[in-house]
Amino acid sequence: MxxxxxxxxxxxxxxxxxxxxxxxxxxxxxxxxxxxxxxxxxxxxxxxxxxxxxxxxxxxxxxxxxxxxxxxxxxxxxxxxxxxxxxxxxxxxxxxxxxxxxxxxxxxxxxxxxxxxxxxxxxxxxxxxxxxxxxxxxxxxxxxxxxxxxxxxxxxxxxxxxxxxxxxxxxxxxxxxxxxxxxxxxxxxxxxxxxxxxxxxxxxxxxxxxxxxxxxxxxxxxxxxxxxxxxxxxxxxxxxxxxxxxxxxxxxxxxxxxxxxxxxxxxxxxxxxxxxxxxxxxxxxxxxxxxDRGLVFCQGYGLTETAPGATFLEARESVTKAGSAGVPVFFADVRVVRPDLTDVEVGEPGEVLVRGPNVTPGYWGDPAATAAAFTDGWFHSGDIATVDPDGHLYIVDRLKDMYISGGENVYPAEVEGVLFEHAAVAECAIIGVPHARWGEVGKAFVVLRPGATAGVPQLQQHLGERLAKYKVPLEFELVDALPRTGSGKVLKARLRAGG
Structure with a gap:
């Protein structure tokens, strides 16, 4: 054949x-x-x-x-x-x-x-x-x-x-x-x-x-x-x-x-x-x-780009290593690195890199994104993790602002772009916040244009007509201004911290 x-x-x-x-x-x-x-x-x-x-x-x-x-x-x-x-x-x-x-x-x-x-x-x-x-x-x-x-x-x-x-x-x-x-x-x-x-x-x-x-x-x-x-x-x-x-x-x-x-x-x-x-x-x-029901429960970590398995926590370790994403799968290599690409010490946060035969060759029709995703054959996950003394990974944050709602990846930049199309919106920023059922949901901070009278129902309807339901934030807060750095970037960390 x-x-x-x-x-x-x-x-x-x-x-x-x-x-x-x-x-x-x-x-x-x-x-x-x-x-x-x-x-x-x-x-x-x-x-x-x-x-x-x-x-x-x-x-x-x-x-x-x-x-x-x-x-x-x-x-x-x-x-x-x-x-x-x-x-x-x-x-x-x-x-x-x-x-x-x-x-x-x-x-x-x-x-x-x-x-x-x-x-x-x-x-x-x-x-x-x-x-x-x-x-x-x-x-x-x-x-x-x-x-x-x-x-x-x-x-x-x-x-x-x-x-x-x-x-x-x-x-x-x-x-x-x-x-x-x-x-x-x-x-x-x-x-x-x-x-x-x-x-x-x-x-x-x-x-x-x-x-x-x-x-x-x-x-x-x-x-x-x-x-x-x-x-x-x-x-x-x-x-x-x-x-x-x-x-x-x-x-x-x-x-x-x-x-x-x-x-x-x-x-x-x-x-x-x-x-x-x-x-x-x-x-x-x-x-x-x-x-407690005697069931074998395994968990792992990965990305679409890694097909997806990058690490895996087998059942025998799921209690002693609860919260861990496990160790690298058999046929893949995983590193956690500093910004200078040197390996982190135990307990030190760093970015997860993956290399192996399961890793994507790149993005369709997007050579710039492909080039940006790799360094010397290592794929940049955009996720932050720590490593314990036994080599187990713990995912602690994301370089990107993505959040996961009910198992679905939500990317704030996409939702912000659609929300900004509303005539009443001057500025907006979206973060993920904890939710009892969905794990995380979106919270939108919105600055209205002067004289605009749009309320939360109108903004939700605008998004709901253009995006999948799980992408539409469940929480909205109308604010006078968004916190920004000196270069004009929105300080999402401050929004997450409540300030």
Whole structure:
């Protein structure tokens, strides 16, 4: 087989375990042989729509087996898969489609395609296609099942995953096929993924963690992925009972809701082998809640750009090292450095740098951002950590002003830019503040223009029409002025301190 990338996985898995279940979605089960057949047919259909080696195919919608089918089909042709956050507002999605240059978009019925993007040649709807769109299911079934063996190398781009930066514009992190494979290897070493694992895919697949930390490692190993369209705590309990789930990834918010459920005390959780958490610091009390039930609870640290695993704290250390992000994954190197790039001493804060085969080669169409992100092959995470005497990392702050709300990264510069577009806003600054349910939420400090009368409801409505809901600050404070440095920069540290 000349396809050395992820696109070759369905054929290899179908040969090894054709009749075993690969995906469960609702009442439908898809075997590994089914995935191979459907991905091949879809790849032929995409090729008929003009998709060629290196072209981008985007997917917009909640979790569904079609997400994986589209990914594998794209990779069969040597294309690049672009999963989009379906929670974004229409202008945000339009930008990502245009920036990636996607030629085909596969969308869920509850997600409208962007209007007239120049790069799109075809829109495929999972159901209820609009005029001019293609109906996914009959289109796939009509595809030619003849095997496709397009040459694809490990170092070619496989994914473009959009992650906003401090400039406020999303950046497309490129992950190669090799990045994905090495991340899977690191996971299998840290978590002991088994071929009989039944993995609950409960976090959104457009995020690197759900895709690369659970679905793809499970598929590679020959396990079964039970796919939830979106997170719902009662559905989670139901699926655990029905399918005897063995492995689950979630963010802190999800595990908090799981443990607070009225079903927690009586639910049979004996099938669970591993619970894996990431995306935000995990309160030690929450870890103990799960361990008191005899459950294995692991946590780690990473970024989209590191595919994502950079460090991992295995279960045996999750009590003694509570609050730690763990040690570097097996096939990666991590340093914590001072501004002069010398290594910090024990307990001294510094920036986290990562190097390894799991690290992105750069950002799509952005050589300046790529160059700025690396020093001598080391990726700058923008996160601040300390290291203890045993080499365990503790994330303590961020160089960037990003905060995490319910597992979603929020970048203040992006929200500030949209808020500033309101006619009544003269100046604004946004910080993350603690929140009991979401971990962090946004707080906006707003200076109104002279004579303006806009209130908080109008500002929230303005943002809500243009941004995803989780990006809209829950708290607003109208102020006379923002604290600034002598050079004019806003002193966000003073805002966080209440002054």
């Amino acid at each position: 000349r396809n050395r990338g992820v696109g070759g996985w369905p054929a290899r898995r179908a040969q090894m375990s054709p009749g075993r279940p690969a995906f469960v979605y609702g009442d439908a089960t898809t075997t590994f042989a089914d995935v191979h057949d459907r991905a091949t047919r879809l790849a032929e259909r995409l090729r008929s729509a003009g998709v060629r080696h290196g072209d981008r195919v985007a997917y917009l919608g909640p979790n569904h087996p079609a997400f994986a089918e589209t990914l594998f089909a794209t990779h069969l042709l040597g294309g690049v898969f672009v999963p989009l956050n379906w929670r974004l507002a229409d202008p945000e999605i339009s930008y990502l489609v245009e920036h990636s240059g996607a030629s085909v978009l596969v969308r869920a019925p509850n997600c409208a395609a962007p209007s007239d993007p120049a790069s799109l040649r075809a829109v495929v709807a999972l159901s209820d296609p609009a005029p001019g769109e293609i109906d996914y299911e009959p289109w796939v079934r009509s595809g030619d099942p003849t095997p496709i063996d397009e040459p694809v190398e490990e170092d070619e781009p496989a994914l473009i995953l959009y992650t906003s930066g401090t400039t406020g514009r999303p950046k497309g992190a490129i992950l190669t096929h090799a990045n994905i494979v090495w991340n899977c290897v690191n996971i299998m070493i840290g978590v002991d993924v088994a071929s009989d694992d039944v993995t609950l895919i409960s976090a959104p697949l457009f995020h690197v963690a759900a895709l690369n930390q659970t679905l793809l490692p499970t598929y590679l190993k020959g396990g079964c992925s039970v796919i939830m369209p979106r997170w719902d705590v009662d559905s989670c309990y139901d699926l655990m009972a029905k399918h005897r789930i063995t492995w689950m990834f979630g963010v802190t918010t999800m595990f908090g809701e799981f443990a607070r459920s009225p079903r927690w005390d009586t639910a049979d959780l004996s099938s669970l082998r591993n619970l894996m958490c990431g995306g935000a610091p995990v309160p030690p009390a929450l870890i103990r809640t799960f361990q």
